[in-house]
Amino acid sequence: MAEAITFHYDVDGENFTSAGNASVQVKRKLRQLGFPPEIIKRVSIAMYEGEINMVIHANGGMADVTVSPEEVKIVLTDHGPGIADVSLAMREGYSTAPDNIRSLGFGAGMGLPNMKRYTDTMEIDTEVGRGTTITMTVKVA
Amino acid sequence: MKISRVKELLEAEVLCCEEDLETELCSACGCDMMSDVLAYVKNQAVLLTGLVNPQVIKTAEMMDMRCIVFVRSKHPTEDMLRLAEETGLVLLATKFTLFEACGRLYVNGLRGEVG
Incomplete structure (x- = not known):
């Protein structure tokens, strides 16, 4: 793989059951491309957390993944409510997820901190009422 | 510990990927919060849970796990079985509670990973 490859996914915000499908697809593609298991795991977990967040908080969005021999870049874009206080949202255990999401096993306030933990860089561009774009990279080399 | 031994200790029913029962598991975790x-x-290979929805299968796949045990006789849906089959995840169902199932595996030598 000499050139970068890009993948685009629309994340359905109406259906919690299908949340994570894009991450499952990316994981399988990275396996086929022969990336090291530890890199694949970090990309998959970070993207999965982000995808779940988009479904819970923003009624879905888009996921764009660019894969090159040097790095994997994940850009998650939504037009949801935005994040009013990013530093608070980054705090472990802080969550605004509703109770019905907790009953499904999510909403423990670990999503954003976990995305940062598993990636080399993470940038959050958000505006209340406009939406959020999160850009994450995982270095391969 | 092999998955076949987990099956035996938990008197479990095999729901999916029976051909992989000889896979070795290094450690385990019990949790309902994905x-x-x-x-x-970290590197736990088997998840014991009372939660039943497709995100359980996807979470286990993301974490490179090999086996999920559903406790309290809970059974996954057809969609979940299909997803697990695609991934190659062994699914087991046991009548025991999460506490009892974890305890049975622990006293027989399977551990969690600390830290």
């Missing part, structure tokens, strides 16, 4: 599994679990 957020916590994604945040705290």
Whole structure:
């Protein structure tokens, strides 16, 4: 793989059951491309957390993944409510997820901190009422 | 510990990927919060849970797990079985509670990973 490859996914915000499908697809593609298991795991977990967040908080969005021999870049874009206080949202255990999401096993306030933990860089561009774009990279080399 | 031994200790029913029962498991975790599994679990190969929805299968796949045990006789849906089959995840169902199932595996030598 000499050139970068890009993948685009629309994340359905109406259906919690299908949340994570894009991450499952990316994981399988990275396996086929022969990336090291530890890199694949970090990309998959970070993207999965982000995808779940988009479904819970923003009624879905888009996921764009660019894969090159040097790095994997994940850009998650939504037009949801935005994040009013990013530093608070980054705090472990802080969550605004509703109770019905907790009953499904999510909403423990670990999503954003976990995305940062598993990636080399993470940038959050958000505006209340406009939406959020999160850009994450995982270095391969 | 092999998955076949987990099956025996938990008197479990095999729901999917029976051909992989001889896979070796290094450690385990018991949890209903998938957020916590994604945040705290390191290299556990088997997840014991009372939660039944497709995100359980996807979480286990993201974490490179090999087996899920559903406790309290809970059974996954057809969609979940299909997803697990695609991934090659062994699914077991036991009548025991999460506490009892974890305890049975622990006293027989299967551990969690600390730290």
